[in-house]
Amino acid sequence: MKKTQVAIIGAGPAGLAAAIEVARAGGEVTLLDENHKPGGQLFKQIHKFFGSREHRAGTRGFRIGEKLLEDTEKLGVKVLLDSPVYSIFKDFVIGYISDGREKAIQAERIILATGASENALAFPGCTLPGVMGAGAAQTMINVHRVLPGKKIIMVGSGNVGLIVSYQLLQAGADVIALIEAAAEIGGYGVHASKIRRAGVPIYTSYTIQEVIGKNSVEGAVIVGLDEKWKPIKGTEKLIEADTVCIAVGLSPLAELAWLAGCEFAFVPSLGGHVPKHDRNMETTIKGLYAAGDLTGIEEASSAMEEGRLAGIACAESLGLYSKEEARDLKEKVWARLNTLRTGPFGKKRRDAKDKLIEMMEGGADIG
Amino acid sequence: MAKGIKKTGVPSWEELKSSPGLPDADRLEEGPVAFIECVQEIPCNPCETVCPFGAIEVGSPITNLPKLYGEKCTGCGLCVAACPGLAIFKVHKNYTNTTSLVEFPFEYHPLPKTGETVRCVNREGKFVVEGKVVKIRNSKQFDATALVTVEVPKKYFLEVRSIERKR
Ligand SMILES: Cc1cc2nc3c(=O)[nH]c(=O)nc-3n(C[C@H](O)[C@H](O)[C@H](O)COP(=O)(O)OP(=O)(O)OC[C@H]3O[C@@H](n4cnc5c(N)ncnc54)[C@H](O)[C@@H]3O)c2cc1C
Ligand code: SF4
Ligand code: SF4
Numbered sequence: 001m002k003k004t005q006v007a008i009i010g011a012g013p014a015g016l017a018a019a020i021e022v023a024r025a026g027g028e029v030t031l032l033d034e035n036h037k038p039g040g041q042l043f044k045q046i047h048k049f050f051g052s053r054e055h056r057a058g059t060r061g062f063r064i065g066e067k068l069l070e071d072t073e074k075l076g077v078k079v080l081l082d083s084p085v086y087s088i089f090k091d092f093v094i095g096y097i098s099d100g101r102e103k104a105i106q107a108e109r110i111i112l113a114t115g116a117s118e119n120a121l122a123f124p125g126c127t128l129p130g131v132m133g134a135g136a137a138q139t140m141i142n143v144h145r146v147l148p149g150k151k152i153i154m155v156g157s158g159n160v161g162l163i164v165s166y167q168l169l170q171a172g173a174d175v176i177a178l179i180e181a182a183a184e185i186g187g188y189g190v191h192a193s194k195i196r197r198a199g200v201p202i203y204t205s206y207t208i209q210e211v212i213g214k215n216s217v218e219g220a221v222i223v224g225l226d227e228k229w230k231p232i233k234g235t236e237k238l239i240e241a242d243t244v245c246i247a248v249g250l251s252p253l254a255e256l257a258w259l260a261g262c263e264f265a266f267v268p269s270l271g272g273h274v275p276k277h278d279r280n281m282e283t284t285i286k287g288l289y290a291a292g293d294l295t296g297i298e299e300a301s302s303a304m305e306e307g308r309l310a311g312i313a314c315a316e317s318l319g320l321y322s323k324e325e326a327r328d329l330k331e332k333v334w335a336r337l338n339t340l341r342t343g344p345f346g347k348k349r350r351d352a353k354d355k356l357i358e359m360m361e362g363g364a365d366i367g
Numbered sequence: 368m369a370k371g372i373k374k375t376g377v378p379s380w381e382e383l384k385s386s387p388g389l390p391d392a393d394r395l396e397e398g399p400v401a402f403i404e405c406v407q408e409i410p411c412n413p414c415e416t417v418c419p420f421g422a423i424e425v426g427s428p429i430t431n432l433p434k435l436y437g438e439k440c441t442g443c444g445l446c447v448a449a450c451p452g453l454a455i456f457k458v459h460k461n462y463t464n465t466t467s468l469v470e471f472p473f474e475y476h477p478l479p480k481t482g483e484t485v486r487c488v489n490r491e492g493k494f495v496v497e498g499k500v501v502k503i504r505n506s507k508q509f510d511a512t513a514l515v516t517v518e519v520p521k522k523y524f525l526e527v528r529s530i531e532r533k534r
Contacts, residue, residue, distance in 0.1 A: 048451035048510070050411040052429050058413035058449050060510065169532065170475055184373040189407045190452025192376030197529040198475075199492030202376045301410075343408035343430030 004030040007107035009085050012040020013300045014292025014307035015113035016068040021311025023075035025320040034084035039065040044138045055301040088260040109287045109314045116250035116293040124210040130217030134164040134247035141171040149243030154178040159187035161247030165195050179206040252294045269352045270296030278360040280313035305337045377490045382406040387434035399442025399459040403433050417449040448509040458524050467524035470516040475532045487527040
């Protein structure tokens with residue numbers, strides 16, 4: 001069987017950053033991803049990112065991805081693409097598919113960075129062609145360069161719903177309504193302002209009642225909600241549209257962590273069930289680390305920092321860094337992570353993360 | 368009607384006026400100046416790092432609202448292109464006796480042409496007045512964010528914030 005020192009599953013920002021840290025410390029890394037191209041979510045992100053200079057703020061997402069790839073190549077990280085991992089067996093044997101065949105590779109350490117998947121929403125008509133996830137629509141316009149439709153209703157006002165709406169406008173479509181069940185817009189105001197200036201109406205306290213159409217989407221009925229999220233009779237509106245995009249949140253893609261036997265915690269503000277981990281991003285299974293959206297839905301900037309932490313800790317556990325060296329490196333990453341997790345949007349996540357880490361008794365501490 | 372950025376996606380006047388990013392009335396009289404419409408504490412500071420004159424301060428923590436030092440601002444417009452939130456504008460109130468200039472970031476195709484008459488819109492995307500495009504900046508450094516400057520009647524310089532997208 002093939003062997004590797006560190007296997008990293010998922011080549012998004014978290015996995016790539018982890019790979020770079022392990023390789024920089026002198027470790028030997030194999031990075032596996034199911035896609036044809038590494039980069040995870042980053043290659044769909046054509047907008048300029050937030051953050052600070054260290055996070056290359058103001059740079060468009062896909063360029064951040066290009067830089068990470070360049071670094072992994074320079075450091076000689078082995079990348080296995082088109083290789084979905086289907087299980088983790090005893091003794092860190094990883095089962096994956098390649099060229100239509102089952103293969104296996106055994107690792108001394110594993111870092112899971114599988115990201116997240118889009119939540120679905122059930123309503124009459126939700127299976128009609130033309131109803132799709134916002135992420136799928138984003139892949140169509142920014143990767144494959146096809147428009148999913150011309151008249152689009154977006155459901156959900158988190159950053160994903162707001163940003164994908166903006167990118168649909170840029171691609172030449174019309175977003176005729178963005179609806180949000182909550183009383184307030186979920187994502188950053190500046191993203192909402194962009195699409196408002198372009199004339200997109202935002203309906204807060206509204207939900208989608210049904211999508212109508214014979215063979216594909218022809219329109220949708222939206223309805224107002226009261227404070228208890230109950231539909232208000234008489235507020236129904238029929239809106240003509242050919243596409244309905246759903247952006248109602250992401251859930252950590254945690255199957256592999258379940259299969260490996262990690263202990264989980266249910267943390268709604270992080271997106272649902274997440275594997276417990278300590279300040280080293282090590283799960284309840286020794287030698288198995290997790291990072292990025294898998295451990296809580298956040299952002300590419302925090303995914304990269306978590307990947308770095310996992311990479312540094314992993315290298316330390318392999319003796320590639322001394323305890324002191326690792327501590328200094330990790331402290332720097334934590335300082336940046338903590339600044340990312342401030343403000344009204346970030347603080348909730350920081351509190352949730354702190355609690356998650358507290359749950360790990362006897363977990364290694366960087367202090 | 369409920370107001371404000373969380374409810375409508377458009378910052379209200381109250382939110383704008385109580386944020387530290389607006390130039391004061393005297394500075395507005397004096398020539399081109401940045402007008403920062405960033406009213407929520409988000410982890411972000413490219414405006415601060417890009418300004419060559421130290422006229423914007425975010426400081427630490429990075430979620431602080433950007434503060435504009437109007438007296439240091441030369442109106443170069445670099446921050447308008449660098450802000451990932453497209454939340455910074457540049458206004459020149461006294462361009463002529465009767466008109467003002469508003470510069471805003473624009474990321475749609477096709478771009479308007481210099482000299483063209485365009486339909487100017489407010490923060491809600493509603494038509495306000497026709498204006499004339501007097502300048503388009505689209506340098507490599509701006510990375511595909513074009514800066515469009517329109518000339519509009521003076522009374523609209525606080526209202527006009529973009530133009531209608533061509534389709
Ligand atoms: C519309 C949108 C806009 C965004 N805007 C911003 C922004 O402005 N700023 C910001 O910081 N963040 C932004 N983000 C968030 C950011 O993209 C994510 O937080 C980040 O990509 C998470 O990184 P990750 O490495 O954890 O996961 P991902 O990027 O999702 O990568 C995970 C990878 O693992 C692969 N994988 C999963 N399971 C397996 C398996 N079993 N076998 C093999 N491979 C597998 C996946 O295919 C994927 O390639 C945005 C996200 C979206 C959707
Ligand atoms: S316009 Fe120029 S000088 Fe003024 S704040 Fe922006 S970058 Fe600084
Ligand atoms: S760059 Fe733009 S969004 Fe970011 S803090 Fe400055 S003004 Fe706000």
